[in-house]
Amino acid sequence: MTLKLExxxxxxxxxxxxxxxxxxxxxxxxxxxxxxxxxxxxxxxxEPSADYAKTDMEMAASLLLDDYxxxxxxxxxxxxxxxxxxxxx
Numbered sequence: 001m002t003l004k005l006e007x008x009x010x011x012x013x014x015x016x017x018x019x020x021x022x023x024x025x026x027x028x029x030x031x032x033x034x035x036x037x038x039x040x041x042x043x044x045x046x047e048p049s050a051d052y053a054k055t056d057m058e059m060a061a062s063l064l065l066d067d068y069x070x071x072x073x074x075x076x077x078x079x080x081x082x083x084x085x086x087x088x089x
Contacts, residue, residue, distance in 0.1 A: 021067070
């Protein structure tokens with residue numbers, strides 16, 4: 001028996017945003033494996049560019065934005081965003 005689930009992009013994104021951070025990371029890893037897997041025969045693998053880390057940070061920030069704005073456990077600390085991170089003497 002095969003179950004075919006038809007879900008729109010926005011619905012999928014909404015469900016993804018409800019996952020805890022650990023499951024979000026695992027989901028992204030699984031999607032990457034699926035996209036680059038042998039079944040899909042991707043012709044090339046991109047080499048990391050000079051701004052690879054920046055791109056990762058931007059993607060992570062965009063994925064966690066909804067949590068950061070609405071998760072009560074995180075929003076309590078937004079008042080500290082303007083505070084300097086390192087102590088000065």
